Amino acid sequence: MKYFNLFSNILITKGARRILISDLQRNLSDLYTLELYDIIEELKNDSIEDILKNYDTESQQIIHEYIDLLLEKEYGFITNGDWDRNFPALSYEFQEVSEITNIFIEIDHISVLDKITASIDNLGVKHLVIYASKELSMNDYQDIDKKFKDSVLEGIEIYAPFHQAVDQSFFQILNETTSRIYSFIFYNCKEIPFKTKEIFGFSINFSHENIKISACGKVDLKYFNTNLSKILEAVKHNSCLHKKIGIDINGNIKNCPLMPESSGNIYQSTLEEALEIPGFKKYWNLTKDHIEVCKDCEFRYICTDCRAYTELTHTNNGLDTSKPLKCGYNPYTEKWEKWSKNPLKQKAIENYNLPELIKS
């Protein structure tokens, strides 16, 4: 008797109309039909010979083709006899030593950052995302990097308005004088100022749009990613809010800077104190399996959730379990549509007062 065994690092996510097979070793995800899901389920329990008996000659050929596909893609292997219990399943436990992995802060002046540097070290924060509402000079960027010299931060990402001084030499100097910044995003940039093949220690993006912080929360294929850490976090926790702190322009400490509830202010308390306030972590363990529509979506573990902007249709035990507002995917039709044009979302869009997003 021959048995097909799926490798432990292959994760299958069943959607309403298709499945997503994620290879957690190669960091790749592929879409397949629901039919393949049924065959994989049968292969888990029965031998290939027994399964084939249940099908007519024509369908047997298809089963063979599916098994060939699974072998070709290296999703599993065939053994003589049932060895399945001897290949233990992968643990889906997400392990992360840092109390907080990332902070998203909106600032109007870089001096605000002094209020959180000590907490960043205490909490073991890995990444800091800064949204600046005002232009930042060369000195400002260098000072931001200097503030976190010797800190536990592994990287800093900065959104800031574009201005005329930003040119190639600007980045050449920053490349020499900064070490933790890994991404610059300049918004409100009418024309890309230069093109270069030079390799910097950071990525640079220019956007012609006047991006507001309220633009966050978009769900798009470009934001999907397959890797073990991301997927394990999404399986057990909220893929956006788990181990995150948000600080709004007024210094209010929140789980996300765009959410209404705050747990203190950086001018009066520390981030460690804010974390202890009941309710701060209420969304941390809300997974996509409990969010309306998302629970039937094949992309639910490679997608990043948003609780700041939702369709505002469902709640469960005081938690908003509605579909993210800025997601245009429908798992029941397998179609992507522009979310801002969806008539069913208009009420929520008005509720959040996001008229500028409807136009875009």
Added chain:
Amino acid sequence: MKHLFKEEKKLPLTFKYIEHFRTKTNNKTNNAKGSYVPCKRYHTDYLLRENPTKPLTRLL
């Protein structure tokens, strides 16, 4: 770790006999040094500078 410990007894001078075969150009292209940053709390000069494993913000 170099800031933390002082060796009481120095290692035997075997390094003296190691032949260096890397050329200058090889050293230049090896920019792995740029992937590390110093970190006081973890007592290291080699904290790996890593990009996040998921998109932390989705504004674009």
